[in-house]
Amino acid sequence: MAAFEYIVLDEKGKERKGVIEGDIARQVRQLLRDKGLMPLEINESRQKAKETQAGKASGVGRPKFLQRGISSTELALLTRQLATLIQAALPLDETLAAVANQTEKQRIKSMVFAIRSRVLEGHSLAVGLADYPKVFPELYRATVDAGEQSGHLDTVLERLADYTESRQEIQGKVRQALIYPVFLSLFAIAIVIFMMTSIVPQVVAVFEDTGQDLPGLTISLIAMSDFVVDYGIFLLIVVVAMVIGFQVLLTREKFLMRYHMFLFRLPVISRLVRGLNAALFTRTFSILTGSGVNVLESMKISAKVVGNLPMRRAILEATDRVREGTGIKNALVHSKLFPPMTLQLIASGEDSGQLEDMLERAAAQLEREQVTLIAYIVGILEPVIILAMGLMVLLIVMGILLPIFDMNALVK
Secondary structure, eight states, X not given: OEEEEEEEEOTTSOEEEEEEEESSHHHHHHHHHHTTOEEEEEEEHHHHHHHHHHHHHHTOSSOGGGXXXXXXXXXXXXXXXXXXXXXXXXXXXXXXHHHHHXXXXXXXXXXXXXXXXXXXXXXOHHHHHTTOTXXXXXXXXXXXXXXXXXXXXXXXXXXXXXXXXXXXXHHHHHHHHHHHHHHHHHHHHHHHHHIIIIIHHHHHHHHHHHTOOOOHHHHHHHHHHHHHHHHHHHHHHHHHHHHHHHHHHTXXXXXXXXXXXXXXXXXHHHHHHHHHHHHHHHHHHHHHHHTTOOHHHHHHHHHHHOOOHHHHHHHHHHHHHHHTTOOHHHHHHTTOOSOHHHHHHHHHHHHHXXXXXXXXXXXXXHHHHHHHHHHHHHHHHHHHHHHHHHHHHHHHHHHHHHHHHHHHHHHO
């Protein structure tokens, strides 16, 4: 039995969309007609997913920024629901059907029904998830596969849900910490632009009528105001073009590698980049090893979730060394990119046979450090931005007031 997405007309002539299960499209059309609906379009969910993936592979279809999976919140909720129902000893196909019926989003419902169809055909859950690699990354699929083989799928799904929620919580803290500085910066820029384009030109008109000699600060202010008024739109276009061009360059591996290496040269940013990527690596490594995935495969998959290219390459090179018989800690230490405390915990886990627990501790420690570091950076940025905004406004006000003071001196 397969899942089919449909578009129909109801008795009032309104279009309705949904998902229904059936063996073939003809049967689905008949089922819809029996409900008093007129079928307009019927597509098998799995076939549609395959066509989408083929379009992505060939570069045909929607632009990359429009191709998306589901949010981390939705993935965590989906995983938690699956784990809860499986722990309740519900069969996998009934679990998937219950989760699909529970969700309100048509896209997710269609996807879960399609995965259920694969399970009913005799495939494993991991094989069904593989039809949606944009939604379920390799880490997720490998962990589920290991859980199915070991017979502890419920426990593995619980760990995956915790992992997804943990990542979402950290990302939420980072966003929340950056909201105020970003808003403050935009507000400061808006104030300066408003004063330069609206207030300064009006004051300049008054000074031009008097014919007096203007102070150097006022002349500079007038020049800046004229530049913003005359070339502001052009400057905005240039800035937007530079941002887009930079984003395009980041899609090229050589440039991205150089950019990531450059980040390691920045004092505070380097520590933040190392910490965030090391936390992601150790957390993923811990999940995979704890789920029964072998160490080499765990390292290989963990490397793929690390965003920083030099660190990703270092992990892959370390994987080759581990394959040759080197310890994990000694294999990673060559790159000099991972925090010493993390490497020490990994070595301790190898020696004691508790690698999973030590990786978990390392990940938790790194995550706490990064949250603290981000709060520290934001704490410094806020007064700096306020001070810079105040200084800019002070210069503008002084540029306006100085000629007035000179006029008063001449009158006296």
